[in-house]
Amino acid sequence: MxxxxxxxxxxxxxxxxxxxxxxxxxxxxxxxxxxxxxxxxxxxxxxxxxxxxxxxxxxSFEEYSLVRPAGRHFVGLDNYIALWSDKTARQALINTFIFTIGAVGIEFVCGLGIALLLWRDDLFNRIALGLLLIPATVTPLVVGLIFKAMLNADYGVLGYFLAEAGISGPRGLLANPALALPTLIAVDVWEWTPLMALILLAGLKSLPTDILEAAQVDGATNAQRFGMIILPLLLPAAFLALVLRMMDAFRVFDIIYVSTSGGPGDATTTLMIHGVKQGLEFFNIGRASAVSNLITICIGVMAAGFIVLVKPARNRNA
Structure with missing residues (x-):
């Protein structure tokens, strides 16, 4: 059983x-x-x-030229040392940092101001935001060609009157070594400020309204609410906007290539322009690869710097 x-x-x-x-x-x-x-x-x-x-x-660690492919051999850090000793490469590095810091800084300030103006959700602001995003939809190549024509001192819509007024000189802003790079920064600001404003506006709309209303009831002024509540809570969106634009601006190529090709002289030559010339004009693949790696390293260092600056502030707000 x-x-x-x-x-x-x-x-x-x-x-x-x-x-x-x-x-x-x-x-x-x-x-x-x-x-x-x-x-x-x-x-x-x-x-x-x-x-x-x-x-x-x-x-980047080899002497590799397409003109002499059979002479390819290992050279260690010689390509990187040659970049440092090359006056054009040093100027390109300086120009790249000036362009990145100037363009991204102005875009952030202007974008934050526009985002604050469009924060209220009404019909007028929605229409204004749609119109504001038009420059960001145009490819940088086309933007460079349009502004090159507009700033031409002979027939440009802007360049002719600037030349007549003696502001740009007889050859225009883009042919002036002292004004060419600031002009390109202004062109980049015109195109990408709407994107910066859109990212910051999304961050503003995600802020908790109860905290802002409580601060207003407690008698906080607009400046106090902005400095003590809005700006600290906006740090994640600001970090995203700054990093994205910094990465894009540091490797700028299209606008500069079609408008000045790095000239006059080396006034607007950036690392990307210098690397493309090394690879596609001089066929020096080793030197061009070193420039490309230098761009990657600089972007990584700058992104890490943003993280170091933003993380303590976020921890204090948490």
Whole structure:
């Protein structure tokens, strides 16, 4: 009677092992399925981003010219040392930092002001925001060509009157070594301030209204609310806007290439322009790869600097 009612004790461990095996098999199949779903994206990133970047790192340590491909050999850090000793490369680095800091700084201040003006959600502000985003929808190449024509001293809509007034000189703003880079900064500000304003406006609209209303009830002025509540809470959106624009501005190419090609002289030559000239005009792949890696390093250092500056403020607000 007892043998018929109770199964053998030896069969229970076997059953548990079989169930465990089935569970592990299902988990393994799920992992394989998810890996197969991600495989195309991973392969794309490896082929388009990681592999060219790895090649660029290897090439930067070699003397590699397409004019003499058979003379390719390892030179260590010579390409990076040559960049530092090259006057054009040093000027390009200075111009790049001036362009990035000037353009991003002005865009942030103007974008924050526009975002504050458009903070109220009404019909007029929605229409104004839609019209404001038009410059950001135009490709930088077209923007450079348009402003090159507008600033031409002979027939430009703006350049002719600036030349007649003696502000730009007889050849225009873009041909003036002292004014060419500030002019390009102004063009970049015109195009990308709306994007900065849009990111900051999204951050403003996500702020908790109860805190602002409580501060207003307590008698806080607009300046106090802005400095003590709005600006600290806006730090995540500001960090995102600054990092995105900094990365894009530091590798600026389109606007400068079609408007001045780095001239007059080296007045508007940036690291990206210098790297493209090294690779596509002089066919010096090793030197061009060193310039590309230098751009990547500078962007990484600047992004890390933003994190170091913003993180303590966020911790205090938390």
């Amino acid at each position: 007892s043998l018929d009612s109770n199964p053998p004790s030896s069969s229970r461990p076997g059953t548990a092992v079989a169930v465990r095996r089935r569970r592990l098999s299902y988990a393994r199949k799920r992992q394989i399925f998810l890996a197969l779903l991600a495989a195309p994206a991973i392969a794309y990133v490896l082929a388009i981003a990681v592999w060219p970047m790895a090649q660029g790192i290897f090439y």
